[in-house]
Amino acid sequence: MLKIRDLNVHYGGIHALRGVDIDVEAGQIVSIIGSNGAGKSTLLNAICSVVKTSKGTVEFKNKTLPKQINKIVEMGISQVPEGRLIFANLTVKDNLMMGAYLRKDKIQIQKDLENVYGLFPRLLERKEQMAGTLSGGEQQMLAMGRGLMSDPDLILLDEPSLGLAPLLVNTIFEIILNIKKMNKTILLVEQNAYKALSIADVGYVLEQGTIVKKGLASELIKDPVIQEAYLGKKKV
Amino acid sequence: MTTFFQQLINGISIGSVYALMAVGYSLVYSIMNFSNFAHGGVIMLGAYMGFFALAVGNLPFPVAMILATLGSALLAIVLERIAYNPLRKRNAPYLYFIISAMGASIFLENLVIAIIGPNFKTYPKVFEKEPFLIGTLALGRLDVMMFIISAVSLTALLFIIEKTKTGMAIKATAYNLRASALMGVNTDHIIFIVFGLGGGLAGIAGVLFGMKYTVYPQIGFITTKAFIAAVFGGLGSLSGAVLGAILLGVIETITAGYFSSQLRDLIAFALLIFILVVRPMGIMGKQNEDKA
Numbered sequence: 001m002l003k004i005r006d007l008n009v010h011y012g013g014i015h016a017l018r019g020v021d022i023d024v025e026a027g028q029i030v031s032i033i034g035s036n037g038a039g040k041s042t043l044l045n046a047i048c049s050v051v052k053t054s055k056g057t058v059e060f061k062n063k064t065l066p067k068q069i070n071k072i073v074e075m076g077i078s079q080v081p082e083g084r085l086i087f088a089n090l091t092v093k094d095n096l097m098m099g100a101y102l103r104k105d106k107i108q109i110q111k112d113l114e115n116v117y118g119l120f121p122r123l124l125e126r127k128e129q130m131a132g133t134l135s136g137g138e139q140q141m142l143a144m145g146r147g148l149m150s151d152p153d154l155i156l157l158d159e160p161s162l163g164l165a166p167l168l169v170n171t172i173f174e175i176i177l178n179i180k181k182m183n184k185t186i187l188l189v190e191q192n193a194y195k196a197l198s199i200a201d202v203g204y205v206l207e208q209g210t211i212v213k214k215g216l217a218s219e220l221i222k223d224p225v226i227q228e229a230y231l232g233k234k235k236v
Numbered sequence: 237m238t239t240f241f242q243q244l245i246n247g248i249s250i251g252s253v254y255a256l257m258a259v260g261y262s263l264v265y266s267i268m269n270f271s272n273f274a275h276g277g278v279i280m281l282g283a284y285m286g287f288f289a290l291a292v293g294n295l296p297f298p299v300a301m302i303l304a305t306l307g308s309a310l311l312a313i314v315l316e317r318i319a320y321n322p323l324r325k326r327n328a329p330y331l332y333f334i335i336s337a338m339g340a341s342i343f344l345e346n347l348v349i350a351i352i353g354p355n356f357k358t359y360p361k362v363f364e365k366e367p368f369l370i371g372t373l374a375l376g377r378l379d380v381m382m383f384i385i386s387a388v389s390l391t392a393l394l395f396i397i398e399k400t401k402t403g404m405a406i407k408a409t410a411y412n413l414r415a416s417a418l419m420g421v422n423t424d425h426i427i428f429i430v431f432g433l434g435g436g437l438a439g440i441a442g443v444l445f446g447m448k449y450t451v452y453p454q455i456g457f458i459t460t461k462a463f464i465a466a467v468f469g470g471l472g473s474l475s476g477a478v479l480g481a482i483l484l485g486v487i488e489t490i491t492a493g494y495f496s497s498q499l500r501d502l503i504a505f506a507l508l509i510f511i512l513v514v515r516p517m518g519i520m521g522k523q524n525e526d527k528a
Contacts, residue, residue, distance in 0.1 A: 048418065050414060050418075070418075070421055072418075072420075078418070079418050081414075085414070086415075087411045088411060089410070089411045090407055097401075098404065098416070101401070101405065146419070150420065
């Protein structure tokens with residue numbers, strides 16, 4: 001579904017992504033793990049044309065992605081950005097409606113809105129509230145709900161567990177599995193490597209802008225090198 | 237007491253026109269994060285468009301008003317394309333935008349001096365001189381019309397911002413341009429609309445000021461008042477801008493009425509400094525955000 005080949009990004013003098021190849025098949029959860037500054041967010045932003053790529057191609061459903069940010073969502077991709085970037089000055093409901101900005105099918109939008117409220121009952125309770133008054137966890141839910149409202153085929157999740165309490169982190173990962181069941185494909189970028197690999201089908205390890213390892217998530221999670229570097233387990 | 241109410245009503249009337257200018261300022265600021273000092277140039281040309289439509293074209297007042305509104309909206313859009321868009325494409329620092337805005341403002345002023353001349357021009361009489369009498373209050377027809385036209389225009393703007401999908405996108409873009417683009421919003425298009433709306437309101441304000449006073453190339457200086465009003469209310473907040481503008485209008489006319497009209501601007505600018513020191517975010521401004 002998503003095919004990334006030899007992707008390179010330069011920020012001024014910094015070579016942030018160095019020839020990254022990634023494949024995401026329909027219906028999968030693909031997790032990209034890596035430490036701070038490895039280039040994870042840059043990768044998602046390069047897919048969405050938020051940052052310019054200096055070399056390489058990104059194909060989605062065999063089509064090259066357009067270079068304007070606002071055209072990406074038309075292709076069926078939605079990004080749930082790092083830091084959530086919800087619209088604090090709009091109500092919860094209006095935030096969700098912004099997710100459906102390009103859609104015209106009112107009946108289907110209403111159905112999807114109800115689905116999102118079903119997935120996140122807290123958002124229903126707070127639908128008339130200003131989004132800025134939500135807690136961090138609720139804001140993450142809102143950002144994910146908003147990402148679903150464009151009815152995308154592929155969702156890019158950027159560090160959804162960042163800054164959340166451990167219990168909430170579990171909830172968020174359960175919800176990601178539920179989103180998968182809604183026939184969505186998910187590309188997840190996470191520092192919480194254990195959680196990210198435990199729900200994923202395929203995993204990639206990104207280090208200093210390069211993919212150093214890829215494989216089935218169930219195998220990566222057992223890999224001793226990964227266990228030591230990312231999962232906090234010591235070599236026996 | 238009659239004098240007080242008289243001054244109060246005059247103040248609200250003037251304040252409502254300040255509000256027309258202040259919301260344009262505030263709208264642009266909320267999205268682009270810089271003070272559009274060229275707004276005054278748009279107001280000035282709006283005033284001239286209205287003048288020529290009435291005095292030379294002999295057009296009826298409503299037609300002149302619509303022409304000046306549309307002309308000013310178009311001018312603001314063209315200005316954005318020429319003076320700001322290239323900077324936006326390069327992610328230039330905000331200071332560059334401000335300098336470009338000042339340049340555009342000086343350019344427009346001198347363009348008018350060169351083509352039309354530096355002289356003051358007086359609008360032909362549109363409204364009768366006799367005031368409306370309510371009890372002992374005498375309300376100038378022009379003052380009443382200024383208030384009505386401003387109130388209708390501001391209500392229309394509020395409707396667009398609060399009740400339409402485009403308005404929702406404007407608010408979203410003002411909060412976070414990138415997140416808005418990720419939702420599929422064409423933010424260039426939103427900026428285009430915002431300059432059009434702000435420019436249109438500036439044109440209306442220009443005609444109203446032209447009728448109340450006279451038209452001259454430096455009339456755009458009056459936007460300093462709008463700037464004060466917008467800062468007073470809280471930059472980026474539309475309701476704040478309206479509130480700040482009305483308050484400023486009332487404070488000015490009361491000062492002029494009870495003390496001296498020469499103290500008017502002194503008081504207005506003292507107020508600006510006072511607010512910046514005591515409450516930099518304004519009455520309704522956002523406190524926690526660094527949008528300077």
